[in-house]
Amino acid sequence: MPRNRRELYNKEICACSIFGAMNRDGERFNAAGVMKAIANMHVRGNGLGGGFAAYGIYPQYRDxxxxxxxxxGKTLQSQISAKAEFEQYLNQRFDVVHDEEIPHRPQTQLRDPPLIWRYFASPKKMGEDASLSDDEYVVRTVMQTNSRAEDAYIFSSGMNMGxxxxxxxxxxxGEYFMLDQLYSxxxxxxxxxxPTNTQAWWGGAHPFSLLDTSVVHNGEISSYGTNRWYLEMYGYACTLQTDTEVIAYAADLLLxxxxxxxxxxxxxxxxxIWNAIDTMNEKExxxxxxxxxxxxxxxxNGPFAIIIGQTGRLIGLTDRIRLRPITAATRGEMFYLSSEEASIRLISPELDSVWTPSGGEPVICELNSRRV
Known part of the structure:
Protein backbone atom coordinates (compact mmCIF):
# COMPACT_ATOMS: atom_id res chain seq x y z
CA MET A 1 0.00 0.00 0.00
CA PRO A 2 1.56 3.32 -1.05
CA ARG A 3 2.28 5.83 1.68
CA ASN A 4 0.27 9.02 1.71
CA ARG A 5 2.34 12.01 0.87
CA ARG A 6 2.25 14.56 3.65
CA GLU A 7 1.96 18.17 2.50
CA LEU A 8 4.33 20.41 4.43
CA TYR A 9 3.66 24.08 4.99
CA ASN A 10 5.81 26.18 2.70
CA LYS A 11 6.41 29.68 3.97
CA GLU A 12 6.61 32.32 1.24
CA ILE A 13 9.70 34.42 1.90
CA CYS A 14 10.65 35.77 -1.51
CA ALA A 15 7.77 38.12 -2.27
CA CYS A 16 7.17 41.81 -1.43
CA SER A 17 7.82 44.50 -4.02
CA ILE A 18 9.85 47.69 -3.69
CA PHE A 19 10.17 50.62 -6.06
CA GLY A 20 11.82 54.03 -6.03
CA ALA A 21 12.02 56.94 -8.47
CA MET A 22 13.91 60.23 -8.18
CA ASN A 23 14.47 63.26 -10.39
CA ARG A 24 18.06 64.36 -9.81
CA ASP A 25 17.28 67.95 -10.83
CA GLY A 26 14.71 68.15 -8.05
CA GLU A 27 11.76 68.53 -10.41
CA ARG A 28 8.59 67.26 -8.78
CA PHE A 29 6.22 64.75 -10.36
CA ASN A 30 3.03 63.07 -9.20
CA ALA A 31 2.63 59.47 -8.12
CA ALA A 32 0.84 58.17 -11.22
CA GLY A 33 3.88 56.43 -12.71
CA VAL A 34 5.07 55.06 -9.37
CA MET A 35 1.60 53.67 -8.64
CA LYS A 36 1.55 52.05 -12.08
CA ALA A 37 5.02 50.55 -11.55
CA ILE A 38 4.27 49.05 -8.12
CA ALA A 39 0.90 47.74 -9.35
CA ASN A 40 2.79 45.85 -12.07
CA MET A 41 4.27 43.75 -9.26
CA HIS A 42 0.82 42.99 -7.81
CA VAL A 43 1.53 39.24 -7.56
CA ARG A 44 4.46 39.86 -5.21
CA GLY A 45 2.02 41.00 -2.49
CA ASN A 46 -1.16 39.65 -0.98
CA GLY A 47 -3.08 42.80 -0.14
CA LEU A 48 -1.97 42.93 3.49
CA GLY A 49 0.12 46.08 3.22
CA GLY A 50 1.14 48.84 0.85
CA GLY A 51 2.58 52.30 1.12
CA PHE A 52 4.54 55.23 -0.25
CA ALA A 53 7.04 57.83 0.91
CA ALA A 54 7.25 61.16 -0.92
CA TYR A 55 9.89 63.89 -0.70
CA GLY A 56 9.26 67.57 -1.42
CA ILE A 57 5.46 67.43 -1.01
CA TYR A 58 5.05 70.18 1.61
CA PRO A 59 6.95 73.22 0.26
CA GLN A 60 4.60 75.63 2.05
CA TYR A 61 5.57 74.02 5.38
CA ARG A 62 9.15 73.10 4.52
CA ASP A 63 10.52 74.51 7.81
CA GLY A 73 -9.27 52.79 18.34
CA LYS A 74 -11.98 50.23 17.57
CA THR A 75 -14.67 52.92 17.39
CA LEU A 76 -14.68 56.44 16.01
CA GLN A 77 -15.19 57.79 19.50
CA SER A 78 -12.14 55.97 20.83
CA GLN A 79 -10.11 57.30 17.89
CA ILE A 80 -11.26 60.84 18.64
CA SER A 81 -10.39 60.39 22.32
CA ALA A 82 -6.90 59.12 21.41
CA LYS A 83 -6.47 62.13 19.12
CA ALA A 84 -7.49 64.58 21.86
CA GLU A 85 -5.09 63.00 24.34
CA PHE A 86 -2.22 63.09 21.86
CA GLU A 87 -2.89 66.73 20.94
CA GLN A 88 -2.68 67.74 24.57
CA TYR A 89 0.77 66.13 24.72
CA LEU A 90 1.84 67.56 21.35
CA ASN A 91 0.84 71.12 22.23
CA GLN A 92 3.00 70.97 25.35
CA ARG A 93 6.08 70.14 23.27
CA PHE A 94 5.48 71.84 19.92
CA ASP A 95 4.03 74.94 18.34
CA VAL A 96 1.51 73.58 15.83
CA VAL A 97 0.95 75.91 12.88
CA HIS A 98 -1.56 73.73 11.01
CA ASP A 99 -3.31 70.38 11.35
CA GLU A 100 -5.90 68.51 9.34
CA GLU A 101 -7.19 65.06 8.52
CA ILE A 102 -5.12 63.61 5.70
CA PRO A 103 -7.36 63.70 2.60
CA HIS A 104 -8.65 60.33 1.41
CA ARG A 105 -11.48 58.84 -0.58
CA PRO A 106 -14.58 58.54 1.62
CA GLN A 107 -15.68 55.35 -0.12
CA THR A 108 -13.14 52.55 0.14
CA GLN A 109 -12.84 48.78 0.19
CA LEU A 110 -9.84 48.98 2.53
CA ARG A 111 -10.19 47.14 5.80
CA ASP A 112 -10.59 49.05 9.09
CA PRO A 113 -8.95 52.36 8.14
CA PRO A 114 -7.93 54.33 11.23
CA LEU A 115 -8.33 58.07 11.72
CA ILE A 116 -5.25 59.57 10.04
CA TRP A 117 -4.22 63.16 10.81
CA ARG A 118 -1.25 65.39 10.08
CA TYR A 119 0.34 68.20 12.06
CA PHE A 120 2.95 70.77 11.01
CA ALA A 121 4.91 71.87 14.04
CA SER A 122 8.15 73.31 15.40
CA PRO A 123 9.81 72.19 18.66
CA LYS A 124 9.10 74.07 21.88
CA LYS A 125 12.07 72.91 23.94
CA MET A 126 12.22 73.72 27.64
CA GLY A 127 14.16 72.63 30.69
CA GLU A 128 16.45 69.65 30.19
CA ASP A 129 15.31 69.30 26.57
CA ALA A 130 16.68 72.73 25.64
CA SER A 131 20.14 71.27 24.95
CA LEU A 132 18.81 68.70 22.45
CA SER A 133 18.96 69.22 18.73
CA ASP A 134 15.58 69.64 17.06
CA ASP A 135 15.93 66.26 15.35
CA GLU A 136 16.77 64.45 18.58
CA TYR A 137 13.84 66.17 20.30
CA VAL A 138 11.51 64.90 17.58
CA VAL A 139 12.92 61.36 17.78
CA ARG A 140 12.26 61.26 21.53
CA THR A 141 8.72 62.51 20.93
CA VAL A 142 8.12 59.74 18.38
CA MET A 143 9.48 57.04 20.69
CA GLN A 144 7.48 58.25 23.69
CA THR A 145 4.27 58.51 21.68
CA ASN A 146 4.55 55.12 20.00
CA SER A 147 5.47 53.27 23.18
CA ARG A 148 3.17 55.00 25.68
CA ALA A 149 0.18 56.63 23.98
CA GLU A 150 -3.04 54.64 23.75
CA ASP A 151 -4.05 53.94 20.13
CA ALA A 152 -1.83 56.72 18.71
CA TYR A 153 1.17 56.12 16.41
CA ILE A 154 3.45 58.59 14.67
CA PHE A 155 4.41 56.91 11.41
CA SER A 156 5.99 59.88 9.62
CA SER A 157 7.95 62.76 11.17
CA GLY A 158 10.24 64.39 8.60
CA MET A 159 10.37 67.87 7.06
CA ASN A 160 8.85 68.41 3.61
CA MET A 161 8.13 64.69 3.22
CA GLY A 162 5.52 62.20 4.27
CA GLY A 174 -2.29 55.22 -3.50
CA GLU A 175 -5.86 55.63 -4.70
CA TYR A 176 -7.18 55.90 -1.14
CA PHE A 177 -4.87 58.84 -0.38
CA MET A 178 -5.25 60.23 -3.93
CA LEU A 179 -1.48 60.47 -4.27
CA ASP A 180 -1.60 60.91 -8.04
CA GLN A 181 -3.94 63.90 -7.69
CA LEU A 182 -2.85 65.77 -4.56
CA TYR A 183 0.94 65.51 -4.33
CA SER A 184 4.07 66.19 -6.34
CA PRO A 195 3.81 39.44 5.51
CA THR A 196 5.59 36.29 6.62
CA ASN A 197 6.05 36.50 10.37
CA THR A 198 3.95 39.39 11.61
CA GLN A 199 0.35 40.49 11.52
CA ALA A 200 -1.12 42.82 8.93
CA TRP A 201 -2.17 46.14 10.43
CA TRP A 202 -1.96 49.74 9.29
CA GLY A 203 1.05 50.63 11.42
CA GLY A 204 2.95 47.56 10.25
CA ALA A 205 2.80 48.47 6.56
CA HIS A 206 5.87 49.95 4.86
CA PRO A 207 7.50 52.45 4.62
CA PHE A 208 8.95 52.67 8.11
CA SER A 209 10.10 56.18 8.81
CA LEU A 210 11.88 58.34 11.36
CA LEU A 211 12.56 62.00 10.66
CA ASP A 212 13.33 62.16 6.93
CA THR A 213 14.58 58.55 6.68
CA SER A 214 12.14 56.03 5.21
CA VAL A 215 12.69 52.34 4.44
CA VAL A 216 10.89 49.87 2.19
CA HIS A 217 12.06 46.28 2.44
CA ASN A 218 11.71 42.93 0.72
CA GLY A 219 12.93 40.00 2.79
CA GLU A 220 13.26 38.88 6.36
CA ILE A 221 15.52 40.15 9.16
CA SER A 222 16.32 37.02 11.16
CA SER A 223 18.63 39.06 13.41
CA TYR A 224 15.71 41.25 14.53
CA GLY A 225 16.05 40.36 18.21
CA THR A 226 19.75 41.19 18.41
CA ASN A 227 19.31 44.34 16.30
CA ARG A 228 16.41 45.49 18.47
CA TRP A 229 18.25 44.97 21.78
CA TYR A 230 21.21 46.96 20.48
CA LEU A 231 19.04 49.85 19.28
CA GLU A 232 17.14 49.97 22.57
CA MET A 233 20.43 50.91 24.28
CA TYR A 234 20.33 54.11 22.21
CA GLY A 235 16.73 54.96 23.08
CA TYR A 236 14.90 53.45 20.10
CA ALA A 237 11.66 51.64 20.91
CA CYS A 238 10.42 49.04 18.40
CA THR A 239 6.64 49.18 18.71
CA LEU A 240 5.27 48.57 15.20
CA GLN A 241 5.53 44.76 15.25
CA THR A 242 7.52 44.33 12.04
CA ASP A 243 11.19 43.46 11.58
CA THR A 244 11.77 46.27 9.06
CA GLU A 245 11.45 48.84 11.83
CA VAL A 246 15.00 48.09 13.01
CA ILE A 247 16.43 49.05 9.60
CA ALA A 248 14.92 52.55 9.82
CA TYR A 249 16.25 53.08 13.33
CA ALA A 250 19.69 51.67 12.50
CA ALA A 251 19.88 54.05 9.54
CA ASP A 252 18.97 56.98 11.79
CA LEU A 253 21.55 55.99 14.41
CA LEU A 254 24.40 55.49 11.95
CA LEU A 255 23.69 58.17 9.35
CA ILE A 273 32.09 37.41 5.45
CA TRP A 274 35.12 36.62 7.57
CA ASN A 275 36.74 34.53 4.83
CA ALA A 276 36.62 37.53 2.51
CA ILE A 277 38.06 39.82 5.17
CA ASP A 278 41.00 37.43 5.65
CA THR A 279 42.03 37.94 2.00
CA MET A 280 42.04 41.77 2.14
CA ASN A 281 45.06 44.02 2.44
CA GLU A 282 46.00 45.07 5.98
CA LYS A 283 44.25 48.46 5.85
CA GLU A 284 40.94 47.00 4.66
CA ASN A 301 21.08 38.67 9.02
CA GLY A 302 18.76 37.12 6.51
CA PRO A 303 17.76 37.92 2.94
CA PHE A 304 16.88 41.53 2.20
CA ALA A 305 16.65 44.23 -0.43
CA ILE A 306 15.89 47.74 0.78
CA ILE A 307 15.41 51.25 -0.51
CA ILE A 308 16.27 54.02 1.92
CA GLY A 309 14.82 57.44 1.19
CA GLN A 310 16.24 60.62 2.71
CA THR A 311 16.03 64.30 1.91
CA GLY A 312 17.92 64.67 -1.35
CA ARG A 313 18.80 61.03 -1.99
CA LEU A 314 17.71 57.42 -2.56
CA ILE A 315 19.81 54.43 -1.54
CA GLY A 316 19.46 50.81 -2.65
CA LEU A 317 21.08 47.93 -0.76
CA THR A 318 20.81 44.12 -0.69
CA ASP A 319 22.19 41.51 1.67
CA ARG A 320 25.80 40.53 1.08
CA ILE A 321 25.01 37.45 -1.02
CA ARG A 322 22.08 39.09 -2.80
CA LEU A 323 19.22 36.76 -1.87
CA ARG A 324 16.64 39.40 -2.79
CA PRO A 325 16.47 41.20 -6.15
CA ILE A 326 17.01 44.86 -6.91
CA THR A 327 17.58 46.59 -10.24
CA ALA A 328 18.85 50.14 -10.80
CA ALA A 329 18.36 52.24 -13.92
CA THR A 330 18.61 55.79 -15.26
CA ARG A 331 16.90 57.79 -17.98
CA GLY A 332 18.03 61.40 -18.33
CA GLU A 333 17.74 62.89 -14.84
CA MET A 334 15.46 60.11 -13.64
CA PHE A 335 16.84 57.38 -11.39
CA TYR A 336 14.98 54.15 -10.58
CA LEU A 337 15.25 51.23 -8.16
CA SER A 338 12.93 48.23 -8.38
CA SER A 339 12.43 44.59 -7.50
CA GLU A 340 11.85 43.99 -11.22
CA GLU A 341 13.22 45.68 -14.32
CA ALA A 342 9.84 45.26 -16.04
CA SER A 343 8.23 47.77 -13.69
CA ILE A 344 10.84 50.39 -14.56
CA ARG A 345 10.41 49.84 -18.29
CA LEU A 346 6.63 50.03 -17.94
CA ILE A 347 6.90 53.74 -17.12
CA SER A 348 10.23 54.42 -18.88
CA PRO A 349 10.58 52.04 -21.85
CA GLU A 350 13.87 53.57 -23.00
CA LEU A 351 16.68 53.57 -20.45
CA ASP A 352 20.16 55.07 -20.61
CA SER A 353 21.58 52.46 -18.25
CA VAL A 354 20.30 49.49 -16.27
CA TRP A 355 22.28 47.27 -13.92
CA THR A 356 22.12 44.79 -11.06
CA PRO A 357 23.94 46.07 -7.96
CA SER A 358 26.34 43.68 -6.25
CA GLY A 359 25.36 42.17 -2.91
CA GLY A 360 26.19 44.45 0.02
CA GLU A 361 27.18 47.34 -2.29
CA PRO A 362 25.00 50.47 -1.93
CA VAL A 363 23.63 52.35 -4.91
CA ILE A 364 23.36 56.01 -3.96
CA CYS A 365 21.57 58.66 -6.02
CA GLU A 366 21.62 62.28 -4.85
CA LEU A 367 20.07 65.49 -6.05
CA ASN A 368 22.44 67.39 -8.33
CA SER A 369 22.18 70.39 -6.00
CA ARG A 370 23.17 68.22 -3.03
CA ARG A 371 26.21 66.85 -4.81
CA VAL A 372 27.34 70.39 -5.67
Missing amino acids: YYAFHLMFN CFKGVGYPEEI AYAWTAHGRF RRQRIPMEIVAKILAPP KKLFTTLRMVYGPLLM
Missing part, protein backbone atom coordinates in the same frame (compact mmCIF):
# COMPACT_ATOMS: atom_id res chain seq x y z
CA TYR A 64 8.19 72.48 10.01
CA TYR A 65 8.15 68.83 11.02
CA ALA A 66 5.26 67.02 9.37
CA PHE A 67 3.78 64.46 11.76
CA HIS A 68 1.50 61.82 10.26
CA LEU A 69 -0.56 60.11 12.95
CA MET A 70 -2.86 57.12 12.94
CA PHE A 71 -5.42 56.70 15.71
CA ASN A 72 -6.40 53.04 15.89
CA CYS A 163 4.57 58.53 4.37
CA PHE A 164 1.18 57.12 3.36
CA LYS A 165 0.46 53.47 4.13
CA GLY A 166 -2.14 50.93 5.17
CA VAL A 167 -3.58 47.46 4.77
CA GLY A 168 -4.27 46.82 1.10
CA TYR A 169 -2.45 46.51 -2.19
CA PRO A 170 -0.17 49.51 -2.84
CA GLU A 171 -2.24 50.74 -5.77
CA GLU A 172 -5.28 50.72 -3.46
CA ILE A 173 -3.40 52.73 -0.85
CA ALA A 185 7.49 65.01 -5.14
CA TYR A 186 11.03 64.86 -6.49
CA ALA A 187 11.41 61.35 -5.05
CA TRP A 188 8.97 58.52 -4.32
CA THR A 189 9.37 55.06 -2.82
CA ALA A 190 6.68 52.37 -2.80
CA HIS A 191 6.07 48.97 -1.24
CA GLY A 192 3.77 46.00 -1.75
CA ARG A 193 3.73 43.69 1.25
CA PHE A 194 3.59 39.92 1.70
CA ARG A 256 22.30 61.02 11.47
CA ARG A 257 23.54 60.56 15.02
CA GLN A 258 26.95 59.06 14.30
CA ARG A 259 27.40 60.69 10.87
CA ILE A 260 28.90 57.61 9.26
CA PRO A 261 29.07 57.69 5.43
CA MET A 262 26.56 55.44 3.67
CA GLU A 263 29.35 53.44 2.04
CA ILE A 264 30.52 52.42 5.54
CA VAL A 265 26.97 51.98 6.88
CA ALA A 266 26.41 49.42 4.13
CA LYS A 267 29.40 47.45 5.43
CA ILE A 268 27.90 47.51 8.93
CA LEU A 269 24.46 46.29 7.86
CA ALA A 270 25.75 43.85 5.21
CA PRO A 271 29.44 43.21 5.98
CA PRO A 272 31.81 40.95 4.07
CA LYS A 285 41.24 44.01 7.00
CA LYS A 286 41.68 46.35 9.98
CA LEU A 287 38.69 48.49 8.95
CA PHE A 288 36.25 45.64 8.36
CA THR A 289 37.40 43.72 11.44
CA THR A 290 36.81 46.82 13.55
CA LEU A 291 33.35 47.33 12.05
CA ARG A 292 32.41 43.70 12.75
CA MET A 293 33.61 44.00 16.34
CA VAL A 294 32.06 47.39 17.16
CA TYR A 295 28.80 47.05 15.23
CA GLY A 296 28.29 43.29 15.20
CA PRO A 297 24.78 43.57 16.75
CA LEU A 298 23.66 45.73 13.81
CA LEU A 299 24.55 43.15 11.18
CA MET A 300 21.30 42.43 9.34
